[in-house]
Amino acid sequence: MKILVVLALLSAVQNVILLLSETMNIEVLIWNMETFQSINTSEGHSLLITDVRFKPSSNLFATSSFDRTVKIWDAERPNKSLYKLLGHSEQVMSVDFHPSKSELLCSCDRNNEIRLWNVTRFSCTRVSKGATKQVRFQPRCGKLLATAARNSVSLIDVETDSLQFYLKGHTKDVLSICWDASGKYIASVSEDSARIWSAMSGGKCIHELRSDGNKFQSCTFHPGYSQLLIIGGYQSLVLWSPTESDKTWSVPAHNGLVAALADSQRTEMVASASHDQCMKLWK
Template identity: 70%
Template sequence: MNTQTVQTEKHQNRYNLLQQLQTGRKKKKLSNSITADQKLGYVKDEENKPVDDTVDSFLSHDHDNVDNTSTPFTNLRSRSNRSNKSEHKGFTFEEVSCLHSCKSKVLSCHFSSDGKLLASAGHEKKVVLIWNMETLDFVRTAEGHSLLITDVRFRPSSTIFATSSFDKTVQLWDSAKPSKSLFKLVGHAEQVLSLDFHPRKTDLLCSCDSNNEMRLWNINQRSCVHVSKSATKQVRFQPRPGKLIATASGNVVNGHNKEVLSICWDPSGKYFASISEDSARMWSVSGGECLHELRSTGNKFQSCTFHPGYSQLLVIGGYQCLELWNPVESNKTWTVEAHRGLISSLADCLQTEMVASASHDQCVKIWK
């Protein structure tokens, strides 16, 4: 392994131990009903039809029955120290590994569906690093992009992943053969800032650019099937049914005074969260309204993800610290010291119940 990426024996032993643990936790849900306002950038076409009606040959309309048994999670107190660990009555949130391999800011990260791979990308050399989560070794892709990479997402249940870039393109890759990209999708006129695969119809990929344009692509045909003015900063498909797309564009979400920087869905696809520099808000899909709001007390929020083991627990990335927020129980957060720079991206894995954080400090950290 490259000497820059050698992990300490302490981290490796801790990681191996945690890999063997069977937590047996049941997933939680947000149980409070939500009250009211606007939808979070639900994408519609020019005739005001939902996107899933416009490209219904690609989108699925059936739903899973989701087991969301609630589990109490109260009075969690944070203990930030050298071990970067937060713990209370059986719940722990601890750094298990630090992945350092580059000399530039890391802007995005994402787990494969089985949790065996983690992709990270950003400024350095326009490449993606593919981490093996069992050995913590990595391989580099070729320099497929000419400018920095803004987002990376794995295709569900696949080794295929996609990248978006300031060079106005989207590229598809196979992590099993990373030496060359599979193909390039061209059509955006501005910097492509985000992308995501549909959870069911995995031949469908959406991407958005800095000119507020969102494109839906059929990657099998390598063609664009729909264009709308819907998203700038980020785009994410609803998990499971995939009938909706949440988008971040300016402060379009009512209640945010500043630009929405990050959005995420809970595992059931019934709730989502939106993050701006000064606040976090949690929303209901059924009511389209805000349930909870958290105001920042100084830490500038940047990224978010729902905890994969406790789906009512939101993990928020800010400057150097992670903040854990359970809005059902409290309007306070529990802070964990995490990085030496802005935490630009968060990812979660349902299979391993791990969270990854990517930062401008050139590191990706794994938490469990």
């Protein structure tokens, strides 16, 4: 049975990894990082899963899918999802939990629609526009929501739903965005470049790195070295330290595109998932 690993996520609570794999159907695989034993969910999505995020300080996680739904799961009892959120009319591309408001979940679809959900009441609380690829709440305070749409990134005030900063500079579509742990900086990658922006300086681009043909795909800040950005490309990880004279290190990692990266602040580990059917842990 062929497994195409498309996403990975490290839990901040338990020593587990979530892998989303494409078989005949779409399912979630849960791996214990200590025993390396896996659990397959009996229920999945009917189409490709696009994103997965843990609820802060919780065993709950959410998945989004091309089947236009968002599902909520419990990592301790993963055989079946707890509930399904309906409302998107197009493929749901991304999902994220608010860092401090435990009931607040955000999702976006290919039709540029953003939805805020109350996961306690299983209801949609707001619908707006501004994201087609990815949504990520600002760490800690969650005041800002970063959204990726086409070749730009927007920073939106969560309370007022007002655009604070519009980050434009990529020539190709933005494929991945991530905040640093402090919530002061946000990184974005497109196929041909990576950029770091300062949320404290009006969304100014403060660093840029060209891919030189490597085809950047994913990114995450290193959990132990806050100024080090890890970029997933074709077969390799690029470690970029823009504060050290733009130093870069290329690490052979996979035999295919590195589709997703995830980090754990607790263990300071990084997970990479690739189209070569492999997931790897890095320390």
